[in-house]
Amino acid sequence: MATAQTPAMADIHSGEHGHDQASPGEIAIGVIIGRTSEFFDFFVYAIASVIVFPKVFFPYLDPLNHVQVELLKKHRAELPEGEAADEQVLRGIQITINGISAGLRNSG
Numbered sequence: 001m002a003t004a005q006t007p008a009m010a011d012i013h014s015g016e017h018g019h020d021q022a023s024p025g026e027i028a029i030g031v032i033i034g035r036t037s038e039f040f041d042f043f044v045y046a047i048a049s050v051i052v053f054p055k056v057f058f059p060y061l062d063p064l065n066h067v068q069v070e071l072l073k074k075h076r077a078e079l080p081e082g083e084a085a086d087e088q089v090l091r092g093i094q095i096t097i098n099g100i101s102a103g104l105r106n107s108g
Helices: 007-014 024-051 053-057 061-077 087-107
Strands: none
Touching: 024 053, 061 087
16 A cells, blocks of 8 residues: 655655755764764763762762772881781771672662
8 A cells, every 4th residue: 555645745855845965064064063962962971970970879988988098098008018918907998898899789
């Protein structure tokens, strides 16, 4: 069963709608504008992912990260050449790593 074309549909398909066919330069400009706006979209989302989302979705990570950084500083400061690391500091680092990974696993 064939459908009849309306005059408007015939104009669209034949390019006789009062406009010439798009030149390669016009197509290139449209592609550049589209890609630029898409890049801007991703850029804004990336900035929000870094700045906003961690504080909103993972509020407990910031204090835990500070504890972990302080423990790592203490671990590196106490280690002269050839000496063993303090077991309590290493255990604290492991606990903070486990806490962060457990929190991320449970929150999606």
